[in-house]
Each structure stands twice: as structure tokens, then as C-alpha cells.
Amino acid sequence: MPELPEVETVCRGLEPRIKNHVIQEVVILNPKLRIPIPKELPSKLKNKKVLAVKRKAKYILIELEADLTCIIHLGMSGRVIVSKEEKPNRKTNQTFYYHDKELKNKHDHLLIIMDDGSQIIYNDTRKFGLVIYTATSKLNQHKLFSKLGIEPFVPEFTAKKLHEIFSTRNKSIKSVLMDASLIVGIGNIYASEILFKAKVHPERIANDLTLAESKLIHKYTLKILEAAIEAGGSSLKDYRKADGELGYFQHSFSAYDRNGKPCLVCSTEIETIKQNGRTSFFCSKCQK
DNA sequence: AAGGTTACCTGCCCGC
DNA sequence: TGCGGGCAGGTAACCT
Numbered sequence: 519m520p521e522l523p524e525v526e527t528v529c530r531g532l533e534p535r536i537k538n539h540v541i542q543e544v545v546i547l548n549p550k551l552r553i554p555i556p557k558e559l560p561s562k563l564k565n566k567k568v569l570a571v572k573r574k575a576k577y578i579l580i581e582l583e584a585d586l587t588c589i590i591h592l593g594m595s596g597r598v599i600v601s602k603e604e605k606p607n608r609k610t611n612q613t614f615y616y617h618d619k620e621l622k623n624k625h626d627h628l629l630i631i632m633d634d635g636s637q638i639i640y641n642d643t644r645k646f647g648l649v650i651y652t653a654t655s656k657l658n659q660h661k662l663f664s665k666l667g668i669e670p671f672v673p674e675f676t677a678k679k680l681h682e683i684f685s686t687r688n689k690s691i692k693s694v695l696m697d698a699s700l701i702v703g704i705g706n707i708y709a710s711e712i713l714f715k716a717k718v719h720p721e722r723i724a725n726d727l728t729l730a731e732s733k734l735i736h737k738y739t740l741k742i743l744e745a746a747i748e749a750g751g752s753s754l755k756d757y758r759k760a761d762g763e764l765g766y767f768q769h770s771f772s773a774y775d776r777n778g779k780p781c782l783v784c785s786t787e788i789e790t791i792k793q794n795g796r797t798s799f800f801c802s803k804c805q806k
Numbered sequence: 807a808a809g810g811t812t813a814c815c816t817g818c819c820c821g822c
Numbered sequence: 823t824g825c826g827g828g829c830a831g832g833t834a835a836c837c838t
Contacts, residue, residue: 521831552814552833576832594832595816625816644815646832662833689809698833705831774831794810797829812836819829 520592522670522703523743525576527750528598531764532578533571535600536632540567541582543631552593553648555628562651563588563630575666575702579657587654589662593646600762601637667700670739675701680739681732684724691727692720693794695735703743707774710799712738714773719805720798721791773799 520528544560556562566582573579578598580588590598628640628649640649652660668675668683683701687694694700695709704712713720716734718727727735746769754764773781776788781801790797 524831550815591832593815594830642815643817644830644832646814687808693809696832707831795812796831808838810837813834814832817830820827822825 520576520594520596521705521708521746522573522576523708523746523750525578525592525703526573526747527754528592528764529571529573529578530751531754532580532598532600532638535636536568536580536638537570538567539636540565540633541630542633543629545629545631546627547629548625548627551627551642551645551648552591553650555649556651559588559649559651562586574657574663575669575698576705577662581654585654586651587657588649588651589660590640591648591662593642593644593648595644596640596642596647598764599639599641600764601639665699666702667698669702670704670743675736677729677733677736680736681727681729684727684732687724689724690720690793691718691722691724691735692796692798694724695739696796701739704739706796706798707769707771708739708742708746710774711742711772713798713805714800715742717804717806719802720793720800773801775799 541563542565544563546555546557546560549555549557563582563586566584566586568580568582570581571578572581576591578590578592580590582588590596592598623639623641625643626639626641630638632638640647657663668679680701684691684694687700692709692713695704695712696706710720712735715738716731718731718735749769773788776799777790779788780786781788781804784801784803786801786803788799789802790799792798
């Protein structure tokens with residue numbers, strides 16, 4: 519479920535568990551992803567200390583010493599799982615997770631073992647994600663990042679700025695909100711949620727929006743993303759959910775996935791339409 | 807160059 | 823029960 523809040527939650531969950539620890543071993547279990555995992559990634563990462571874990575758009579950046587950053591993207595179905603503790607196999611006395619066949623999971627692509635024995639697994643059913651590396655000093659020039667739009671949580675992301683962005687695009691507001699070359703982090707779920715709260719119909723053409731409407735979209739973009747990050751943070755602290763899987767928490771949506779259910783404001787049935795191959799959820803009475 | 811479509815991949819759910 | 827179609831939270835290579 520990785521949009522900005524989920525990726526942020528993964529980063530916040532991961533950092534305290536690996537920061538200042540050294541990567542002891544990296545094992546490629548299945549390199550087949552959108553960009554294949556580079557063969558030399560294990561040797562590059564091995565013996566490097568983790569300096570920080572950061573988010574950039576929907577990417578996870580594991581910043582390492584020696585000018586190295588490991589870049590992870592979760593695609594549609596990527597997951598990061600951190601073993602809670604070392605689990606040695608009784609028979610072999612091996613601490614490798616993968617020496618215990620019962621713990622093996624389908625679609626695990628990468629295993630990282632830290633110096634304290636904790637193990638990080640990248641799992642991705644649909645293989646749309648990626649795990650690569652680059653020089654930290656050249657991060658912003660990387661092909662993946664060179665065309666990214668503005669981050670929502672920077673001071674320059676103002677209502678005025680957003681309105682200017684909208685004014686340059688002659689297509690639906692829904693697809694503009696989801697366009698990472700304009701604004702990063704908003705995917706199909708939060709685009710519907712933001713437009714519902716702002717009372718703007720998803721098919722409205724972006725450059726037709728009034729400044730007042732852009733201001734509402736700006737306000738709810740920040741509010742909704744913040745609330746979702748907060749919810750993710752709560753789930754990280756919840757011991758009942760502390761199964762090692764990071765970034766997956768119960769969402770409460772107002773519009774997304776509520777097709778046929780009553781609008782929480784006016785009780786009109788939530789409708790769906792297809793836009794650019796993606797389903798949009800909206801209330802035809804509230805959203806104009 | 808903007809805007810739209812298609813493909814990548816697996817699994818699940820639904821209707822027949 | 824089995825099969826086919828459509829669908830799923832993302833991105834980028836294509837085409838016009």
C-alpha cells in the first residue's frame with residue numbers, strides 16, 4: 519500500500535532498528551524486479567554502517583558510510599519485514615533466517631543481515647519495486663530522481679505554488695495530483711481522499727480550478743498525509759501489530775474503496791469512475 | 807512536450 | 823470445479 523505515508527512509516531520503523539549498525543551480510547534471493555537487483559549489491563553493502571534512513575518521494579533511502587545509498591521502492595506490493603530477534607536454527611546453529619525452511623516466504627527478494635543478527639527482508643509479490651544503490655553525493659542526479667516534482671512537506675509547497683502547478687496542466691485534477699513529476703507521494707488512494715475532503719470532482723480540469731479550490735486541496739493534502747503518517751506511527755508502537763512488517767496499518771478512508779457506501783457527509787452513494795486506468799472514488803453531490 | 811495508453815507481474819475475486 | 827476476465831496502493835516506455 520505504498521504511498522507517501524506508508525513509505526514514511528517504513529522509514530521511521532526501520533531507522534531505529536538499523537541506524538549505527540553495520541550490514542554483515544546481504545543475500546539476493548530473487549533479483550527479478552522492475553530494475554533487477556544488481557549482482558554486486560551485496561558486496562557493495564557489506565560491512566557498511568547505516569548512517570540514516572530517509573524518504574524521498576515514495577523511495578526509501580538507506581544512507582550508508584563511504585558515499586553509498588541503497589535505494590528501495592515498494593512498487594505496488596513491496597514489503598519490508600524486520601525479524602524481531604535472532605532465530606538460530608537448532609540443528610545447524612545457523613542464524614540465517616533462510617536456513618529455516620519453515621520461515622521461508624514466497625516472493626522474498628532480498629535478505630540483509632545486520633551485525634546484531636537482525637534480518638531485513640524485502641518481499642514483493644508483483645515485482646514492481648526495486649532495490650539498487652548509488653553514490654550518495656550523486657543522489658539527486660540519479661535517473662529516478664531527476665524528474666521528481668515538489669515534496670508536500672517542504673516550506674515551498676504552498677497553496678499558491680500548488681495553484682501554479684495546476685494552472686500548467688490541461689488534464690484532470692486527479693491525474694495531476696498523482697503525477698510524481700509535479701507533486702510526489704500522492705497515489706490513487708490519497709488522491710481520492712484529498713479531492714473528497716476538498717469537495718473537488720476528480721474529473722475537473724486542473725487549470726480550471728479556482729485559487730480557493732487549490733487552497734483546499736493544499737490544506738487537505740497536508741492534513742490527510744499527516745494523519746496517515748500519524749496512524750502509521752501508532753501502529754508501529756502497537757505491540758499487537760509488531761510482527762516485524764513495517765508500514766502497513768489500518769486506514770480509515772472517507773471515499774477510497776467505499777463504492778456504493780453512503781457518503782460520510784451527505785449519505786449519497788459513493789461512485790467510481792475510471793481515470794487513466796485507475797479507479798477514482800467520489801461523492802457526486804459533495805464534489806463539484 | 808503534454809497527455810493518453812500499455813506493459814511490467816502475481817494473486818484474488820467474480821461470473822459463467 | 824475450472825476457467826477467463828477484471829482488478830489491485832506505481833512507474834515509465836511508448837505513441838500521437
